[in-house]
Amino acid sequence: MMTPEQCEFIAGNEWIQINPQFNLDELHLICGDIGPFEAGMPIWVPLWIAVTLRKRRKCTIIPPQWLCVEELKKLVIAESGTNAFGQVPRFYLEIAHMFVQYAKEDLPDSDMVWSFILIRRVKRSFRNLTPHVRSDIPVEDHHFNFTDILLSPNETKDLSQREWFLMPPKMRQTSQTLLQNSLKLLKISQLHTHLRAQIRVYVQDLWDKRSAKLNNSSTKFLGQVESCHARMDNIxxxxxxxxxxxxxxxxxxxxxxxxxxxxxxxxxxxxxxxxxx
The missing domain is CATH 1.20.5 (Single alpha-helices involved in coiled-coils or other helix-helix interfaces)
Structure with missing residues (x-):
């Protein structure tokens, strides 16, 4: 009896594109030859290798074309428009689950690059506020909580109007830039969360519709008297x-x-x- 874990293990043999962040010669595996790897150059690898490299932050995974809000919405609409089973990607549920679990940052989002640019701007501005800046936030770390910045010991929100104007111009300008970029980035982060939530909803909706069809088809099959077999396509x-x-x-x-x-x-x-x- 197959389990979801076993299905996901088999789905790991599907080939997918990655952007490696390292250079390496060709690898000779049972599934075939892979490589050579060149940093920044997309390459096709089995999904299990992509997940392993992604866990070690050695690559970014390029999602399949169907793993976006627009394409998933089309699949859900097509599945709702017929009583038969529609054509879906072979391992749509397993691949979507692995992306959400291991590489949710790689899901398609046109604003992701801009958010990283804003992150770097915020951190550089924040570094210019020394010696009030917190030193425990690494400059190159792309994952940190902006609430920690806005509520850090640098409590500019408690400054009076006179103290604000007595502040050096560079520091005042940097503080304004920090606040503006932080607010922009918080909005973009909320957008990212919303898009990833939409992907989860559409995948779950697609699964619910297809599982309901499976249950109905099984009930009709078991209720027949003469037929002893059935054929179901696109399962x-x-x-x-x-x-x-x-x-x-x-x-x-x-x-x-x-x-x-x-x-x-x-x-x-x-x-x-x-x-x-």
């Missing part, structure tokens, strides 16, 4: 694993009921023959 491995257990259990229960029914029928027939004799 993914995860969906087979999802429905297989309940389908096998239901089939065995029906078989046991039919066996009991035939035994009772045979017993009634023999009793009737005995009475007639």
């Amino acid at each position: 993914t491995l995860m969906e087979v694993a999802y429905i297989k257990r309940s389908l096998i259990t239901a089939s065995r229960e029906i078989e046991a009921l039919n066996k009991s029914f035939h035994e009772l029928s045979s017993q009634n027939s023999s009793d009737q023959r005995y009475v007639i004799a």
